[in-house]
Amino acid sequence: MTDDPDGIRAWVTRGYGIARTLPAYRAVLDREGVREIAEVVVAGNEGVVERELRRQLDAGATEFAAALVGSPAEQGRTLDLLRSLNS
Numbered sequence: 001m002t003d004d005p006d007g008i009r010a011w012v013t014r015g016y017g018i019a020r021t022l023p024a025y026r027a028v029l030d031r032e033g034v035r036e037i038a039e040v041v042v043a044g045n046e047g048v049v050e051r052e053l054r055r056q057l058d059a060g061a062t063e064f065a066a067a068l069v070g071s072p073a074e075q076g077r078t079l080d081l082l083r084s085l086n087s
Contacts, residue, residue: 001077002070005043011069012038046081053085 002008016037019025025037032040042052056064066082068075 001046001049001081002043002074003045004070005041005048008043008069009038009041012041046077049078050081050085053081057085 013036019037020029020035029035029037029040034040042049053064066078068078070078
């Protein structure tokens with residue numbers, strides 16, 4: 001959860017952008033139809049994140065990995081949403 005999704009995507013690109021050059025990650029990104037790892041990042045306010053996670057659950061996802069980034073308050077908001085989806 002963040003009020004700065006573009007900033008989070010830029011952070012992901014800086015920290016993990018190299019993954020797009022690794023064959024296993026490149027294959028996953030190609031299957032998703034994206035060029036950069038930041039394009040698959042789910043970031044935004046509660047509504048945006050909840051809609052995307054519910055869309056993935058409705059499509060059959062049984063698990064996902066969440067990385068808590070941003071301020072402590074943003075991380076807390078993220079945990080609250082994840083808990084609500086798990087109940």
